[in-house]
Amino acid sequence: MGKENNEIKQTVQLQLQSASAKRLQEKLSLIKNRVELSKKRWFWELLQNASDYNDKVSVRLVVNNDKVEFYHDGAPFSITDALNLISPNSDKDNDDSNQTEQRKKGNIGKFGTGLVSTHILSSIMKVHGLFVNEEKRLFEFSFDLDRSCFEDKLALVNQMSEATEKFSNTQFDEVADASYCQTSFSYILNHPLPKLPAMTSSDIDLDYLYSVLPYTLCFMDRVVSVTIEDNRNGNHSYKIERKSQTENQLSFSVMKDGCLEELDFAVFCYNDTSTAFQYQENHIMPYPEGMSRMFCGLPLVGMENIGMPFILNSLEFEPEQERDGIAFDPTANPENLKILKDSVHLFEIVLNYVEKNKLRNAYHLTKMAKRYNGSQTSRTKFCEVGIEGYKQQLMKRAIVKNSDGDFIPFSQVRIPFRDSQADVKLYGQAHFVASSVLPVEEDYQAWFDATDFVLFKDQEYTYQMLADKIQSTASLYSFGKGVDEVNNWLKESLAYLKDCNKYIFAEKSLIPNQLGELKKNSELYVDNALPNELKTIYNQLYEYKGEKIETELMDKTYDSVDVVNQAYDVEKISRKIDDEIADIYIANKGDISKIAHSLNELYKWMSASDLAKEKLQSWYKWYYPRRATLMVDMLSDTQREQALIIAQSGKLEALASLASADLTKDELALLVANIKKLPVALSLLLGDSVDDSSFANLAEGDYGEEIVYKKLKGLYPKSEGYSVIWASRDTNEPCYDFVVKQNDNVVCYCDAKTTKRGITNADSIPFFMRRSQWEFLQTLSPDTPYYMSKVVTGIDRSGSFRVYVTITTDTVAKAAEIHKTTPLATAGLGRVLTGAGLMGLMLKNEGDRLTVQFKGDGPAGQILATADGRGNVKGYIANPDVDLPLTDRGKLDVGGSLGIGQLTVIKDLGLKEPYMGQIDLVSGEIADDLTAYYYISEQQNTSIALGVKIDVDYSVKAAGGLFIQMLPDAQEGAIDALEAMIADMKPLTSIIEDVQAAGAGKSDTGLVEALMDEIFKDMPEDYRVSKLAEAEINWHCDCSVERLEKALMTIGVKDLKEIIEEDGQAELTCQFCTKKYHFDKAHLEAILEAIS
Secondary structure, X not given: OOHHHHHHHHHHHHHHHHHHHHHHHHHXXXXXXXXXXHHHHHHHHHHHHHHOOOOOEEEEEEEOOOEEEEEEOOOOEEHHHHHHHHOOOOHHHHOHHHHHHHHHOOOOOOOOOHHHHHHHOOOEEEEEEEEEOOOOOEEEEEEEEEOOOOOOHHHHHHHHHHHHHHHHHOOOEEEOOHHHOOEEXXXXXXXXXXXXXXXXXXXXXXXXXXXXXXXXXXXXXOEEEEEEEEOOOXXXXXXXXXXXXXXXXXXXXXXXXXXXXXXXXXXXXXOOEEEEEEEEOOEEOOOOXXXXXXXXXXXXXXXXXXXXXXXXXXXXXXXXXOOOOEOOOOOOOHHHHHHHHHHHHHHHHHHHXXXXXXXXXXXXXXXXXXXXXXXXXXXXXXXXXXXXXXXXXXXXXEEEEEOOOOEEEHHHOOEEOEOXXXXXXXXXXXXXXXXXXXXXXHHHHHHHHHOOOOOOHHHEEOHHHHHHHHHHHOEHHHOOOOHHHHHHHXXXXXXXXXXXXXXXXXXXXXXXXXXXXXXXXXXXXXXXXXXXXXXXXXXXXXXXXXOOHHHOEEOHHHHHHOOOOOEEOHXXXXXXXXXXXXXXXXXXXXXXXXXXXXXXXXXXHHHHOOOOHHHHHHHOOOOHHHHHHXXXXXXXXHHHHHHHHHHHOOOHHHHHHHHHOOOOHXXXXXXXXXXXXXXXXXXXXXXXXXXXXXXOOHHHHHHHHHHHHHHHHHHOOHHHOEEEEEHHHHOOOOOOOEEEEEOOEEEEEEEEEEEOOOHHHHHHOOOOOOHHHHHHHHHOOOOOOEEEEEEEOOEEOOOOEEEEEXXXXXXXXXXXXXXXXXXXXXXXXXXXXXXXXXXXXXXOOOOOEEEEEEEEOOOOOEEEEEEEOOOEEEEEEOOOOOOOXXXXXXXXXXXXXXXXXXXXXXXXXXXXXXXXXXXXXXXXXXXXXXXXXXXXXXXXXXXXXXXXXXXXXXXXXXXXXXXXXXXXXXXXXXXXXXXXXXXXXXXXXXXXXXXXXXXXXXXXXXXXXXXXXXHOOOOOHHHOEOOXXXXXXXXXXXXXXXXXXXXXXXOOHHHHHHHHHHOOOEEEEOOOOOOEEEEOHHHHHHHHHHHO
């Protein structure tokens, strides 16, 4: 052979080595991007290497502090296989016929370079074993593979060439018996590949292997046993080996540190798919945490968190090149899609087995979700073919043990669910009426955790369903259980439902009346100690109408639930009895024979009652003055003669009262004997009392005190050393409401007296003092003032509602100027500023603050405003350039600019934690949303109007707001009058525009009063607002250098250092007023020093 032939041979060899080096570089580089996956994968690659090409093989893994060794007793290498370890080639990967043949033989490996991934353990691999030549002779070999130079292709080529040359020129020892020598792969730890973290012995997760190995061996029948020796911290051992196997049963024996355990598995196959689960007795065991849900003989590392409800194995899977995923592309991966379709039938077989054998804990096989790795096409096919198929199979199988001990189909199961959480209370209440569809209690949490309620919406059991079930039962006596048992359960259920949604009692019939019928709370009254005698009389009188008083009265057992807000007291039932007696008397033209018994019982009750005569006269306006006549009409002739004698005595009324009194004869005699002393006794017993409850109540008193408190804080500022103490609120002081001090010396005392009467007669309104106040006054020196502050609140004359009104034209114009807003942004921001300003004026203290945030998915993004108790307000809109077409009504589309989102109100009242309330946006038009907030979060009926009118030049023409809040015990007439007024009311901005035009030159206060007069001008006299308690709402931004310094402090030392080093300065902009603050390097360094 000539020189040129040797040169050609060397060139060909170099090209082959170069191709192998490139392939090896590609594989090793992938490890850098898959470090965590590779830490799980290395063992499976070694196990695959041992399993392939062997009919039976046993494996041993030894983990030491400095190295990892893997042994197997499989067949020797061929020379080609041995050389492929040194210089991997692509023949095995690219030969489809070879892959098909290997799968037919039960081989798992499809890539000749799979073993490369074990270099996650170390850059150095030591290989020892036997190879067989063409003459079937055995030779022992060993070599080291050092891949630390893999990033340098030329160095890698040289390394592979040298190793190949060395292997080719080695004088091997021939071996007569292969049984004495095992194949081994050894890895020296703490020698990582370049740019990879060093793998230490502590990184070897044997617990993961212990948990996953049994499942893996279910699909690898060639592996007889696996032994693991852990010498890292003492000597520990683990060995798993096959014990027995039938069609669907597979058992392993596991010896761990001398303890023997038997593991039983159920195994199932269909076409090219298989699966397995572990069980103990008749309980299915959970799959190990972190185990892949898809296997190709071995677990496909990276498929741990997909929504597959069981583990799916198939040797026909065509995984991604790095065995970390399965693609379901109908065009590119038709075989994978076929396997996925077969898996649905496989799941059916599994569930049939579980159902037939009544296995418990089936929830371990039902955790499915529309979650998959890979491309969108793969995710879509996984959900459409896999998840939907599994779902259909699951719904048909009776695998859920219910509370009655029966197994029911999953389609019938209902799982108590509230706010995306399991609800033990709901389960307990639902058990009383729905035990047949609930999982047994011990399994409830597990079934909840296993169920994706996006997939299985019908399996939710909500508090609304509990309420529907109660309502459908209709009566306490229809639950099929004892009344006491039903009452105890229903009381708890109603208390639970109240906690969920206190408005549900207005929507559904859930509350028992005194006949056991279930009613809405609006249909019931609390039985406020109604005498049984009056109930009986009522029922007798209304019997012809088929009415019973018990129908309207809530069962007293449920008083403690507190869900009925109206009471039926003696006055109410008396008035209804009186009305019915009058109607019957008139209808029967004076014939009282039909109601004689009722009249007699009523007379007896009145005679025995200790109620004041004035009340009886008021409540029985028709009957009371006629009661004697009616009684006489019922008398016999003899009784009438006796009555005549009494009447002729001239003392009929007095004698009647005495006869009605609960006095003995001796007591009457004593009274007559001391008749002259009676006036003196009466003067001591009787006295005039003044009741002003119709003109003031606790809520109004509190409101009045708030006004006085704010006024005092203004008169006696803290900056001058004064302190205003709200004594009645903070220390329950009975002698005065407030004390003002300066340097701990009392300046004055003050007491607030509040009334709802009109301002026009405020000076003539009597205010009453408690005895404690009179006595306290006697102790004061003449030099210590004691002030009494009259407060007239801004409410209507009937005390039914309170009004807050403002004009914010200038404030909104200021905000629009600062933020350079479009007309749409101006309207949205202006409404929020106005609403927040009015809400701020409702705060108790001037220092209290609130934040109102509207946040949605629309183009405006967010609108936020803050306000305090002084009327100061500021705000901003995230997108001041937002612009949308007008609505169909030709209005600015504020709701469309916000979209779907939430309204959040945060109140900082000086407490430890701020109060926060949040609701979903109703319309995004601001006023509707604030109305809903007050109703839902603060249980306050409030009508709100907010408006911003934009001129043709985009300036603010008019802006303002109106809040009307209903007070407790509001009169129906007031509500009707308000509804009529609001229905006929012009747009608020139009009224403001008219008031501004007519009131040019007036003060802001004068304009607001004029606005209020205009709004309520058509209200009936009884409901006119007497006085407006107003305060100005002004734009005020309190940003400062100090505030921005604090903001810089919050970013932390590291980031602040970077700003100083990289930029040498910082500029911050206030998002509310857009004012810029510049911080030079020295300033920043001072801040850094303060926080270091």
